Each structure stands twice: as structure tokens, then as C-alpha cells.
Amino acid sequence: MSTARLTIDLDALVANWRALDSLTRVETGAVVKANGYGLDSGQVGRALAMAGVRNFFVAVAEEGAILRRALGPGPQISVFSGHCDGDTALIRDNDLTPMLNSVDQMLRHVEALPGAAFGIQLDSGMNRLGMEPAEWAALRDIALSQNPVLIMSHLACADEPAHPMNAQQLSVFKEMTDGLSVPRSLAATGGTLLGPEYHFDLCRPGVGLYGGMPFEDALAVVQLDLPVIQIRDLQPGETVGYSNTWTAQRPSRIATVSAGYADGLIRALGATAVTFAGDEVCPIVGRVSMDLITVDVTDLDHDPSFLTLLNDRQTVDDLADAAGTIGYEILTSLGARYQRRYKG
Numbered sequence: 001m002s003t004a005r006l007t008i009d010l011d012a013l014v015a016n017w018r019a020l021d022s023l024t025r026v027e028t029g030a031v032v033k034a035n036g037y038g039l040d041s042g043q044v045g046r047a048l049a050m051a052g053v054r055n056f057f058v059a060v061a062e063e064g065a066i067l068r069r070a071l072g073p074g075p076q077i078s079v080f081s082g083h084c085d086g087d088t089a090l091i092r093d094n095d096l097t098p099m100l101n102s103v104d105q106m107l108r109h110v111e112a113l114p115g116a117a118f119g120i121q122l123d124s125g126m127n128r129l130g131m132e133p134a135e136w137a138a139l140r141d142i143a144l145s146q147n148p149v150l151i152m153s154h155l156a157c158a159d160e161p162a163h164p165m166n167a168q169q170l171s172v173f174k175e176m177t178d179g180l181s182v183p184r185s186l187a188a189t190g191g192t193l194l195g196p197e198y199h200f201d202l203c204r205p206g207v208g209l210y211g212g213m214p215f216e217d218a219l220a221v222v223q224l225d226l227p228v229i230q231i232r233d234l235q236p237g238e239t240v241g242y243s244n245t246w247t248a249q250r251p252s253r254i255a256t257v258s259a260g261y262a263d264g265l266i267r268a269l270g271a272t273a274v275t276f277a278g279d280e281v282c283p284i285v286g287r288v289s290m291d292l293i294t295v296d297v298t299d300l301d302h303d304p305s306f307l308t309l310l311n312d313r314q315t316v317d318d319l320a321d322a323a324g325t326i327g328y329e330i331l332t333s334l335g336a337r338y339q340r341r342y343k344g
């Protein structure tokens with residue numbers, strides 16, 4: 001067996017959802033877009049549904065259809081991209097709830113599926129998805145007469161609690177929605193942590209469930225173990241890997257592990273990321289290549305059979321820091337070649 005093993009701890013995922021839920025007095029849903037942040041929306045969705053989640057969010061209708069097959073009837077599955085051209089059959093057949101983003105989407109939805117559930121997405125300043133304040137003012141009475149099940153918006157800077165954009169978007173969202181008798185949602189993971197003003201009727205965390213920042217207290221959900229496929233001895237002065245970027249300064253032992261940038265372990269992380277042999281730290285040396293990574297195991301008193309790249313000591317955010325990106329990107333890039341194991 002030479003493929004790396006990705007272990008996904010569904011108990012930790014559920015514990016993270018419970019921990020976020022316990023920070024609020026309102027309902028807590030779950031965002032499982034991008035195939036459950038790369039961890040399998042069916043596995044993740046079923047575990048969360050069993051723990052009591054009734055509201056799921058995906059990016060596009062196709063993801064909603066896959067999730068509905070995994071969950072069966074019951075939980076609400078909302079689609080951030082709304083009701084796009086070509087989505088009607090998917091929405092109808094899978095009982096999806098589009099979050100309508102424009103007048104055009106509203107017309108498409110009520111014409112194609114009169115009486116079918118929908119929500120409204122408002123733009124409170126991020127300028128990405130949702131109806132603008134003026135558009136909403138013009139459409140509001142008609143939209144409300146069709147009984148939306150949720151009105152939502154999204155925060156651009158919620159991972160920075162002191163950012164003035166948070167309060168500004170909160171105030172715009174309130175202006176657009178105060179006094180309406182429709183459930184409201186503004187907070188993702190970051191907004192959930194900002195406090196009760198941001199919670200409204202429903203919080204919808206994503207990344208925090210999967211162990212990512214800005215949820216500092218999250219339990220690690222993923223562990224990645226890379227099998228060692230060869231170990232060799234180097235003399236001082238010998239080099240390792242493409243472009244000779246690392247040179248042995250002492251007699252060294254180098255382990256070659258099976259995984260590389262084709263598995264989402266992007267080249268940039270090689271500079272400062274480490275691996276673990278049990279409790280001991282072994283640095284990555286040389287360039288990360290497509291299928292292989294080289295590790296300095298000189299200081300170990302044994303030859304390891306695998307080295308761990310992701311665990312509770314080096315999280316997706318630590319790897320992201322090493323690579324100059326964010327935990328979300330590391331998570332959603334974890335590759336298709338891994339042998340995946342679900343715990344819990």
C-alpha cells in the first residue's frame with residue numbers, strides 16, 4: 001500500500017458543531033459546500049444530521065442533489081447560488097431551497113415552480129451575491145407575499161472581529177430586514193464567534209466544523225499519514241530533490257514519502273512545514289514534487305513506516321500558514337488519491 005491515508009474524525013466534526021451551537025441561543029445549520037469542504041458531503045452530512053442538524057447549505061444545485069441522496073427527505077438543503085438557468089428540475093426533484101439573488105432569479109423561480117420554497121440572499125456590502133438594497137426595496141413586497149423561508153446575507157471580514165466592516169454590514173442587514181416576520185441568517189463561522197447581535201435566527205458555520213480557523217477551539221478533524229517508500233543515507237554536500245534546493249550539512253537520513261502536490265500538498269508548503277513520527281518532528285527538505293515529498297529523519301532512532309503531515313499539532317491552518325494560503329484552501333484541495341477512512 002503506497003497511497004497516503006486520510007482519516008476523517010466525524011466525532012470531532014460533530015463536537016465542533018455542538019461547540020459552535022452552544023455559543024448561540026438560535027438554530028445552527030451546517031455549510032457542506034464543495035463536497036463538505038473536500039471531506040465528502042454525504043459522510044459529513046449524515047453525521048451532522050444524526051447529531052440534529054436540520055439546515056444544510058451548498059453552493060450549487062448539483063451539490064444539493066448529491067446531498068439529498070445521502071440525507072433522504074427531511075432536512076432543508078439551501079443553495080447559495082440561487083435558482084440558476086437549468087436548475088429547475090434539480091430543485092424540484094431534490095426539494096432544494098434556492099437563496100434567490102436577483103429579480104431575475106425570483107421571476108424564474110416563481111414562474112417555473114410556483115409555491116416552491118425559497119429564501120432571499122441580500123448584499124449587505126460584500127458585493128458578491130445577493131440583492132442590492134435598492135433592488136430589494138423595489139422587490140420586497142412581492143417577494144414577501146411569496147413567503148420566503150429565510151433571508152440571509154454574508155459577512156466579508158468576520159474573521160477579523162475588530163474590523164469596522166462587521167458593524168457596517170450588520171447595520172445594513174438590519175435596515176434591510178428589521179420588522180419582517182421572516183427568519184434571518186447573517187453568521188458563518190466568523191459571525192457566530194462575533195456574538196449574539198450577529199446570530200439572528202440561524203447561524204450557518206462551515207470551516208469551523210472541519211477544524212479550521214477562525215474557530216480557535218475547534219478539534220482537528222483530519223489526520224494525514226504518508227507512507228515511507230524509501231529511506232537513504234546522504235553524505236555532507238549531497239543534495240535532495242528538484243533544483244537541488246537542500247544540501248546535507250551532516251551525514252543525513254532522508255525518507256521519501258508518497259504524496260505530493262498532485263494530492264493538494266502544494267509546493268509552497270515545503271519551505272516550513274514538518275512531519276511527525278509519533279511525537280518527534282521531522283522537517284520536510286527539498287522541493288515537494290508531484291507524488292513525493294522528502295523528509296529529514298536523521299534524528300530518529302528508528303526507520304518510520306509512515307510520517308504524519310496533518311494532526312492536532314499541525315492543522316490545516318498551520319500548513320496553510322507555511323504555504324501562504326488559508327486553511328479552507330488546504331482542506332478543499334486534499335486529493336482524490338488518498339485512502340479515506342471515516343471514524344465515528
Ligand SMILES: *Cc1c(COP(=O)(O)O)cnc(C)c1O
Pocket residue numbers: 031033080153154187188189190204205206207208
Ligand atoms: C462558505 C459560506 C459560509 C460558511 O463560511 P465559513 O467561513 O466556512 O464558516 C456561509 N455562508 C456563505 C454565503 C458562504 O459562502
